[in-house]
Amino acid sequence: MYEMMAGRSPFDVVGMVGDVEQNTEDYLFQIILEKQIRIPRxxxxxxxxxxxxFLNKDPNERLGCNINIDEALEEMKNHTFFRTSIDWELLEGRQVTPPYNPSVSSDRDLQHFDTTFTDEAPNLTPDDP
Known part of the structure; x- marks a missing residue:
């Protein structure tokens, strides 16, 4: 959600790409745990x-992380961001018209994706143990 709104990751490590020590998954996890999130003005x-x-570092205070799943869902649905713009009953009943519904000819139709991505060879990596 942050990336869609801000156009970048909340955990970007700017200017550290060349440093091998800082270009690791462990370092990213450290940034996620320690770095303060900056919300664009x-x-x-x-x-x-x-x-x-959603990005609160304290899981006890994080939106949607209530141990009771029903309360967590209500907490999110009642947040001011969603409360005035989404009719949850219509959404749950699948009665909301999507703002954009691309026409596709099959489940393999890639016409709506940039060829920069569709022409790229897949890079398969093994799962973490």
Whole structure:
């Protein structure tokens, strides 16, 4: 959600790509745990509030992390970001028209994806143990 709103990861490590020690998964995890998230000023107050809620480092205070799943869901649905813009009953009943519904000819139709990505050879990597 942060990436869609801000256009970048909340955990970007700027200027550290060349440093092997800082270009690792472990270092990324360290950044996630320790680095303070900066919310762009260009975002609305509601957008900033929901991002801060979802990205709260304390899981006990993080939005949607209530141990009771029903309460967690209600907490998210009642957040000011969603409360005024989404009719949850219509959404759950699949009665909401999507804002964009691309026409596709098959489940392998790639016409809506840039060839920069579709022409790229797959890079298969093994799962972490």
């Amino acid at each position: 260009s975002l609305s107050v509601k957008a900033a509030a929901i991002l801060k809620g």
